[in-house]
Amino acid sequence: MSSRLPVTPAKSHRDDPSESTASTNTFAAPAGLHASQPAVSEPAAEAANMPHHRPATQRRQFVVGIDLGGTSVKVGLLQDRQLIARCNFSTAECQHPKDVFRQAQAFASEHLSAHQANLDDVHAVGLAMAGVIDDATATLMETANLHDWHGIELLYALGEVFNKPVAVVNDANAAALGEFYYGDHRGDSLTLLTLGTGIGGGIILGGQPLNGNHGCGGEIGHITIDHRPQARMCGCGKPGHLEAYAGAAGIVQTASERLAATDQPSLLRELDQFSPENIWHAAQQNDAIALQTIEQTAIYLGRAIATLSQIADPAVVLLGGAVTFGGLDCPTGKRFLQWISDEMVQRSLVQSGTKVIIDFATLGNDAGMLGAAQHALQSARPVRPPTGP
Ligand SMILES: [Zn+2]
Missing domain, CATH: 3.30.420.40 (ATPase, nucleotide binding domain)
Structure with a gap:
């Protein structure tokens, strides 16, 4: 711009x-x-x-x-x-x-x-x-x-x-504004997802954050991705939201469910409790359960981004926060990003799905x-x- x-x-x-x-x-x-x-x-x-x-x-x-x-x-x-x-x-x-x-x-x-x-x-x-x-x-x-x-x-x-x-x-809107005006990515519109304990979101359209009428614009973490009766409960008290699946606790739950469903060996079984960081470390050693967990997390995110793209159609979608599985500096982070893109392309109109840039944020905590x-x-x-x- x-x-x-x-x-x-x-x-x-x-x-x-x-x-x-x-x-x-x-x-x-x-x-x-x-x-x-x-x-x-x-x-x-x-x-x-x-x-x-x-x-x-x-x-x-x-x-x-x-x-x-x-x-x-x-x-x-x-x-x-x-x-x-x-x-x-x-x-x-x-x-x-x-x-x-x-x-x-x-x-x-x-x-x-x-x-x-x-x-x-x-x-x-x-x-x-x-x-x-x-x-x-x-x-x-x-x-x-x-x-x-x-x-x-x-x-x-x-x-x-x-x-x-x-x-x-x-x-969250501030971080999106920061990435839009000062980050490495260029586009006329941008969405930032901050991945951590929760999932923050900010949408920048026309250079301004999209607040909505009730201050809830851009709350991507609370997009519903699971409509089943047994959907997980989100921290906000509503069922099936993205944050319950791709927030830190949701990622750990996905891994725990996979461990319980199989006898497959995994480095995660050696830990009394584990975090997304432990899952990342295990994935770097080609641990199958850890890799499946990260792929499933990416699929959840890809679904939410596809929904978002049919509403706001941003030029750029950035992923920031503490849970990016190493980001671009790490093969696991690159695979995470690719899985998100693949799912997003499968679920959105070809005009947006094949053109939107999905990448990691560049400004970190600034x-x-x-x-x-x-x-x-x-x-x-x-x-x-x-x-x-
Ligand atoms: Zn929620």
């Missing part, structure tokens, strides 16, 4: 030592990010996305992106859409979201001064947050492990700390942070705390 610009890719989780300990408070830009050598020319950035209320001669545009997860917070400072500094710290260090935002502000302030700038030069701040977020006020309605923060109006809290235009986005910053560029607005009656 003409609106997208090349940027220095953020380093992936795999090769960034600062990601290895969630409690590390690392305020330094990682090697490979060259703050003095912007990958995007300033005039190009201005033409592409400079907000209308800024003078055309404004030469710098700083944006802060915050990815607030259950265990760690990732913060990025971007200048003209290039990541120039990043940090991460433990969510447990913070009693309230405002503590998170103050740490992010201190980080931004420190690095802005190194660029002869200050917080006045920050155009907007974006927050990506896991959980169900009310559309109107960005109130946190539900999260997996930050229950004390339910009911907090994130938009106001963020605006109060930064006193800037702000925007809040669901973490996708949410970059997507939060992008969402701020697109949607941030000034907010005022609610006034009493």
Whole structure:
């Protein structure tokens, strides 16, 4: 798309030592990010996305992106859409979201001064947050492990700390936005599936996340793939959803069912309990049960992607998260990807099935942070705390 610009890719989780300990408070830009050598020319950035209320001669545009997860917070400072500094710290260090935002502000302030700038030069701040977020006020309605923060109006809290235009986005949509604007894959539309304990999903159409009327757009993990009465129950309480089959616990259940149904030898039998990672390791040693489990998981995913393709017809479908069986760096990961594509092609119209690009995501854990910053560029607005009656 003409609106997208090349940027220095953020380093992936795999090769960034600062990601290895969630409690590390690392305020330094990682090697490979060259703050003095912007990958995007300033005039190009201005033409592409400079907000209308800024003078055309404004030469710098700083944006802060915050990815607030259950265990760690990732913060990025971007200048003209290039990541120039990043940090991460433990969510447990913070009693309230405002503590998170103050740490992010201190980080931004420190690095802005190194660029002869200050917080006045920050155009907007974006927050990506896991959980169900009310559309109107960005109130946190539900999260997996930050229950004390339910009911907090994130938009106001963020605006109060930064006193800037702000925007809040669901973490799955943020990751999809990040991959769309900053990842390696190019296409006019994109879907990201995040494979892990659960299955997150984000659909980008026309450069914007598809939220739907009830905030449930892109919830691919809750597509029904099994309509039988004995279908597995999803964590959401409804039967037959993809997440119950291709989420981490679902994958383990598939392997357990196969082990119980046969006497076939398997490395998995030697373990009291096992995880998708154990299944991956066994598959790398050509363990038949492990390989069958991964193939079956791929078939489930291929069915869901085929359904999705007849609705949204994305140009690119990316798979991210912790459960990619080694990704492209590993023969097992490549086979996983091929099995998904084969199933998808079998079950969708030839026009979409043979043309959609299915691949692994490229930004790792930076996708949410970059997507939060992008969402701020697109949607941030000034907010005022609610006034009493
Ligand atoms: Zn569900």
